[in-house]
Amino acid sequence: MKDLHHKAQPWLNLLGRLVLGVVLLLAGYLKAKAPSEAAMAVRAYDVLPTSIANILGYSLPWFEIGVGLLLIIGVSIKKSAIFGGALMLLFIVAISQAWARGLSIDCGCFGNGGAVAPGKAKYLQEILRDAGLTAIAIYLFRYPHGKLALDKSPEASA
Amino acid sequence: MAQQSGKSGGGLRGLVIGMIVFVVASGVAVSIISNKSNSHAKTPSAVSKTDGYGIVFNPTGSPTIDIWEDFQCPVCAKFESINHSYIESLARGKKVKVIYHPLSFIGPESILAANAAGCAAEEGKFLEYHQSVYMNQPAENSGAINATWLQLLGAGAGIKSNKYINCVTKGSYYDWVKNVAADGAKNNINSTPTVKVNGKELDRATQYMDSAAFKKALTSAGA
Numbered sequence: 001m002k003d004l005h006h007k008a009q010p011w012l013n014l015l016g017r018l019v020l021g022v023v024l025l026l027a028g029y030l031k032a033k034a035p036s037e038a039a040m041a042v043r044a045y046d047v048l049p050t051s052i053a054n055i056l057g058y059s060l061p062w063f064e065i066g067v068g069l070l071l072i073i074g075v076s077i078k079k080s081a082i083f084g085g086a087l088m089l090l091f092i093v094a095i096s097q098a099w100a101r102g103l104s105i106d107c108g109c110f111g112n113g114g115a116v117a118p119g120k121a122k123y124l125q126e127i128l129r130d131a132g133l134t135a136i137a138i139y140l141f142r143y144p145h146g147k148l149a150l151d152k153s154p155e156a157s158a
Numbered sequence: 159m160a161q162q163s164g165k166s167g168g169g170l171r172g173l174v175i176g177m178i179v180f181v182v183a184s185g186v187a188v189s190i191i192s193n194k195s196n197s198h199a200k201t202p203s204a205v206s207k208t209d210g211y212g213i214v215f216n217p218t219g220s221p222t223i224d225i226w227e228d229f230q231c232p233v234c235a236k237f238e239s240i241n242h243s244y245i246e247s248l249a250r251g252k253k254v255k256v257i258y259h260p261l262s263f264i265g266p267e268s269i270l271a272a273n274a275a276g277c278a279a280e281e282g283k284f285l286e287y288h289q290s291v292y293m294n295q296p297a298e299n300s301g302a303i304n305a306t307w308l309q310l311l312g313a314g315a316g317i318k319s320n321k322y323i324n325c326v327t328k329g330s331y332y333d334w335v336k337n338v339a340a341d342g343a344k345n346n347i348n349s350t351p352t353v354k355v356n357g358k359e360l361d362r363a364t365q366y367m368d369s370a371a372f373k374k375a376l377t378s379a380g381a
Binding site: 069118 | 170171174175178179181182185186189190192193261262263264265339342343344345346347348349362363
């Protein structure tokens, strides 16, 4: 089993990088092209002061794009995995608090966002998806060495 | 983040990281700057800066009704189909202050439609234009809303002037549209439509899509 994983690990790393990287890149792209909607999505979580929520809404998509690119290309895999995983945990916390407080919002993960009609929110699916992506990030952090990565040696992947 | 060359990747690695950092930094900067309001923006004359750059009817009237909408938002079209004649009668009357805030978060076509709303307001035909967009609302960002469509729509709403056509094609009020959006963001408007009466939001679950409840909410506020 260990041997098998040893062989498969660089490929699993590549798969994980592509999944997490493409999701981040796509999520970032869809939000970056509609910044006022992205800002609205952050405001709708009703956690941050409006002005800070707006700045986060304008800037976060670009960080997602950046980390998505780093993961796909395979540079600084460990750091990118930490950032990606932390981001997913943050989303899980944000969505959970919205759910617990009975807000009715779209997570705005892939654009859109803001308030939705009561009963239209999809909190559980959103949390499960982000939990899966967190697991991928943890795997990438633990096994940063991968196929088709610009960083060839494990040390360089730091 | 910057690793030294000598390890695998070397100069290419630094170049890749540098380029990504540059893309992220410039994206963030452009996004923040382009969503700030611009106090020198050209605005339609019915617009009041102190009323969130909205298009104002009966500036000295009361109570005050603020309506935030996006011309591409389907729920807004539904809201309008239920309540437009009542709201328009208030705007055409002399008593109630009605402020329309055309937001533009759904996409570029929302910006075109909001700009044209400013152009129509300059012709004194905002209400006609506004109603016409919602009655003919195409699917979101389908490419249907363009200068020709807006020109035809304007003609249907009784706007015949070349000034309107110029204003639509040149995007004379794009900066104003941006200001409306920036003000909506500042005021924590997170959904369209959003209706406030004297600064207090109506109840989305019960008062928006029921014309009797909507009317009652306004009359009890003095409308």
